[in-house]
Amino acid sequence: MDKLVVKNNITINAPAAKVWDALVNPEQTKKYMFGCETISDWKLGSSLLWRGNYEGK
Template sequence: MGKDKFIYVTYIRATPEKVWEALLMPEFTKQYWFGVTLDSDWKKGSPWKMVFSDGRIGDGGEVLEIEKPRRLVLKWRNEFIPEIKAEGYSTCTMEIEPFGDATRLTVLHEIDKSESKLITAVSGGWPKVLAGLKSLLETGEAMPGLTSVPGCKSQEAVNQ
């Protein structure tokens, strides 16, 4: 069986603790991750899910490894596009290391399947998410256009 995998690396001028917080805490993710909230108690073996601003579940799975603020490994499956969900679980590893005054964040996403649609989808999403995260931590502002999924209601619209 083939494998499909990518590795993205970004350097962020912030501490590992801050990068960790910004990756997981809703008050941060809502600003740069298309408005999503990652919902979990962040313990090994616990479920996690990605909730869009309109309440739909995007992806989800299980926390395989967690070592704050260094390493997080998630079992990861798409939950809302049937043909991608059918591919089953992928593994996403996030590694956070100090690098001089900055922090090196590595995201490795892989699945035991060649030409995976899930990997194609997330490999297109991660650059935007990581660039948004970097921008938010370095400038205090996420890039515009990243606060909601196009076609998904923004949080204020949901609250109305």
């Protein structure tokens, strides 16, 4: 089975530090990703886990 790879490019009109914080700060990700937080060590090739509750569970 082939490995699934998703790639996308966008332009964001904001300072890089603010964008990075929005991606890696769990308190920020909860604001735009349905209450989910990010869990990762943010090293190249590392996994990214989105953790949150679904229907209160």
